[in-house]
Amino acid sequence: MNQQERIRVLIAKPGLDGHERGARVVAYGLRDLGFEVIYTGLRQTTAQIVQAAIQEDVDVIGLSILSGAHLTLTENVIKGLKENQAEDILVIAGGIIPEEDKPAMQQMGVHAVFTAGSSIEEIADFIKSTKGESADD
Amino acid sequence: MTNDKIRRIQQQQQSWQENTLDKRVEKYQLPESPTRFYTPLDIKDHDFSKKVGFPGEYPYTSGNNPFDFWKAFADGAAKSDYRPDWGGAGGVGKYGGFGTAEDYRDYLIRMHGMGRRGGPNMAFDLATQCGFDSDSLYAEGEVGRVGVAIDSFRDFATIYEPYTGDLEIDKVPSNFTINAPAAIIIAMYATLAEKRGIALHLLRGTPQNDILKEFIARGTYIFPPGPSLRLFRDTCVFCTRHLPNLNINSMGGYHIREAGATQVQDLAFSMANAAAYLQAGIDGGLEVDQFAPRFTFNAFGGSMEFYKEIALQRAARRIYARMLKEEFGAQHPKSMMIRQPITAHIGCSSTTLQRPLNNLARSVIGGMAAGMSGGMPGAYPPYDEPLGLGHSQEAVQLQIDATRVMIYEAKIADVNDPWAGSYFMESLTDETEEQVLAELNKIDSMGGAVAAIENGYMQQTIARSAYERQKRVERQQDFVVGVNCFTGDKEMSIDINRQVEATYDPELMKTAETRQKQKLETLRRERDGKTVVSLLSTLKSHAKDPDRNLMPDFCDCVKNNVTLQEICDVLRDLFGEYQQVK
Numbered sequence: 252m253n254q255q256e257r258i259r260v261l262i263a264k265p266g267l268d269g270h271e272r273g274a275r276v277v278a279y280g281l282r283d284l285g286f287e288v289i290y291t292g293l294r295q296t297t298a299q300i301v302q303a304a305i306q307e308d309v310d311v312i313g314l315s316i317l318s319g320a321h322l323t324l325t326e327n328v329i330k331g332l333k334e335n336q337a338e339d340i341l342v343i344a345g346g347i348i349p350e351e352d353k354p355a356m357q358q359m360g361v362h363a364v365f366t367a368g369s370s371i372e373e374i375a376d377f378i379k380s381t382k383g384e385s386a387d388d
Numbered sequence: 389m390t391n392d393k394i395r396r397i398q399q400q401q402q403s404w405q406e407n408t409l410d411k412r413v414e415k416y417q418l419p420e421s422p423t424r425f426y427t428p429l430d431i432k433d434h435d436f437s438k439k440v441g442f443p444g445e446y447p448y449t450s451g452n453n454p455f456d457f458w459k460a461f462a463d464g465a466a467k468s469d470y471r472p473d474w475g476g477a478g479g480v481g482k483y484g485g486f487g488t489a490e491d492y493r494d495y496l497i498r499m500h501g502m503g504r505r506g507g508p509n510m511a512f513d514l515a516t517q518c519g520f521d522s523d524s525l526y527a528e529g530e531v532g533r534v535g536v537a538i539d540s541f542r543d544f545a546t547i548y549e550p551y552t553g554d555l556e557i558d559k560v561p562s563n564f565t566i567n568a569p570a571a572i573i574i575a576m577y578a579t580l581a582e583k584r585g586i587a588l589h590l591l592r593g594t595p596q597n598d599i600l601k602e603f604i605a606r607g608t609y610i611f612p613p614g615p616s617l618r619l620f621r622d623t624c625v626f627c628t629r630h631l632p633n634l635n636i637n638s639m640g641g642y643h644i645r646e647a648g649a650t651q652v653q654d655l656a657f658s659m660a661n662a663a664a665y666l667q668a669g670i671d672g673g674l675e676v677d678q679f680a681p682r683f684t685f686n687a688f689g690g691s692m693e694f695y696k697e698i699a700l701q702r703a704a705r706r707i708y709a710r711m712l713k714e715e716f717g718a719q720h721p722k723s724m725m726i727r728q729p730i731t732a733h734i735g736c737s738s739t740t741l742q743r744p745l746n747n748l749a750r751s752v753i754g755g756m757a758a759g760m761s762g763g764m765p766g767a768y769p770p771y772d773e774p775l776g777l778g779h780s781q782e783a784v785q786l787q788i789d790a791t792r793v794m795i796y797e798a799k800i801a802d803v804n805d806p807w808a809g810s811y812f813m814e815s816l817t818d819e820t821e822e823q824v825l826a827e828l829n830k831i832d833s834m835g836g837a838v839a840a841i842e843n844g845y846m847q848q849t850i851a852r853s854a855y856e857r858q859k860r861v862e863r864q865q866d867f868v869v870g871v872n873c874f875t876g877d878k879e880m881s882i883d884i885n886r887q888v889e890a891t892y893d894p895e896l897m898k899t900a901e902t903r904q905k906q907k908l909e910t911l912r913r914e915r916d917g918k919t920v921v922s923l924l925s926t927l928k929s930h931a932k933d934p935d936r937n938l939m940p941d942f943c944d945c946v947k948n949n950v951t952l953q954e955i956c957d958v959l960r961d962l963f964g965e966y967q968q969v970k
Binding site (some may be wrong): 266267269270271272275279280292293294312317318319320323327339347349351355366367368370371372 | 495514515516517518520525526528529530532533603605606607608648737740741742774776777798851852854859860861862868872919968
């Protein structure tokens with residue numbers, strides 16, 4: 252990827268959940284793999300995340316949630332993106348997301364869920380292949 | 389050791405290296421030997437009396453006690469069908485909490501009906517932990533989720549309704565897993581006792597009250613580190629003077645490790661935090677032996693590295709004891725001990741979502757490390773830890789049985805500090821200690837824990853370590869079975885059966901926010917608004933004086949139904965809010 256084509260990713264921590272190991276590790280990892288990464292830090296409202304994504308003109312939002320509030324928080328982010336005509340932003344999620352909640356996450360428009368044990372390379376490959384395709388459209 | 393002996397071993401070692409080791413390394417065409425062998429040369433100056441000592445005596449390397457209290461009851465427990473997770477008389481019950489205070493109260497009543505007694509061991513929801521009332525914008529979606537919601541003293545008192553008679557609060561202890569607003573929760577506990585006519589000195593329990601580690605791990609901070617430490621000082625002085633049987637704090641170790649710290653960073657940062665708390669107590673006008681015996685730690689541990697975790701426990705006890713005695717002038721043995729309910733363990737982040745039953749094998753290894761380093765050999769956590777909130781009954785049964793097998797069948801805990809005197813373990817303990825002290829010096833030179841948090845050093849160091857670990861796993865420099873190796877078609881996944889006890893009614897969870905908000909509305913309508921305004925203004929003026937202890941103000945506020953957030957907001961105005969170093 253050259254400077255112009257760098258995919259921009261917002262790694263975000265919605266809600267009050269303070270577990271940020273995963274978010275920070277993914278942020279470092281994607282940065283090292285050539286992505287432009289912005290990390291919101293802790294305690295962002297879903298509205299703040301949507302706003303940051305639009306302002307920073309990102310291609311991808313990665314939500315990290317380990318508090319069990321993933322369904323509500325993710326839905327609010329996706330709703331916010333739609334309201335702002337920004338549904339072209341790819342939404343992925345990670346954290347402690349039980350297997351049984353994954354279909355619901357996908358249905359509300361999350362493109363992929365990466366739980367513990369996922370590699371950063373996997374995440375990077377997913378983003379590149381998905382975003383790469385849409386860039387060709 | 390005499391020079392003669394040293395020389396003889398040196399010669400022997402050299403000849404072994406040339407004639408035995410190197411040949412084998414060559415045979416397998418390796419760059420170096422994949423193992424190491426330790427000899428008396430690795431601990432040449434080892435002084436048993438100074439470095440290890442006897443169990444229950446300074447420097448406590450070999451253990452806090454000649455034998456731990458549970459050993460006295462182990463046989464009796466086996467003969468009486470004792471279940472540790474049911475909570476006994478004199479201890480706290482299972483860690484928990486959800487929904488509104490009423491929901492949690494009803495849950496506790498149900499538990500008591502089943503014979504599960506013991507004091508409340510409270511988990512608070514994130515809004516409460518971060519100082520927000522349930523009707524705050526920040527509380528949206530969080531109310532009653534990861535714990536119970538406490539907005540006012542009324543909520544707190546509701547939880548204690550079933551705690552009367554033989555469960556009265558002078559008979560059972562309470563645990564409060566809360567940090568930033570810990571002072572307010574302690575004020576609520578004292579207020580409850582006062583209203584019930586119970587002398588404060590009879591109250592027992594443990595608030596987590598370890599705010600410094602919230603900035604480096606876990607994240608439920610409110611105010612910047614400086615003012616946060618001032619609030620800690622206030623609780624430390626208040627508890628020492630009025631609630632001398634309440635533990636003052638439960639300091640992290642494992643939270644810091646879970647956030648990504650290495651063993652050495654974990655221990656060094658925890659010690660730096662402990663030093664800051666000790667200094668805060670002294671700055672508050674206390675003698676170290678008045679309050680240090682009431683400091684506790686949570687659980688040092690958190691990796692699969694069996695040997696290193698044993699060395700860590702030994703080094704931790706020695707470092708803390710020396711720090712207390714030599715730097716803080718402590719004389720009381722209890723001041724110098726690392727008191728922790730759980731000792732060595734693998735840490736939840738060592739468990740894997742892939743082939744989860746393997747986590748049982750992992751937790752046993754952590755339990756062995758604990759049993760061999762001065763703790764109870766406990767298998768922790770239950771194997772289904774990474775599958776989401778709520779351990780299944782099956783996983784808990786396996787965990788408890790694994791612990792029993794280690795205690796009763798393998799007899800792991802029948803010997804104190806079985807590694808004492810091992811060339812390898814003594815050398816590893818010394819090495820760990822040296823590295824921790826070097827890291828501690830670095831933090832000291834920055835100005836101590838508060839400075840090393842304000843400048844982001846601790847946070848960034850941990851994040852870097854977490855990333856390094858991730859890279860090692862992805863490059864197969866570190867192996868995790870079933871995750872980055874042995875994942876092919878020849879492997880079999882084991883079906884598991886999980887019954888998660890329906891302890892928390894999902895319907896109640898859903899409606900908790902609405903019900904909690906309604907209660908707040910009623911509270912604000914019913915209480916004496918003028919008193920609230922005047923108490924908050926008094927709090928504000930008192931808080932401006934950094935030497936003033938705010939606990940009496942917090943007690944007045946909670947007694948008069950001032951909410952948790954209203955108190956925090958006054959302090960937010962004055963102290964500011966912590967801004968994360970990203």
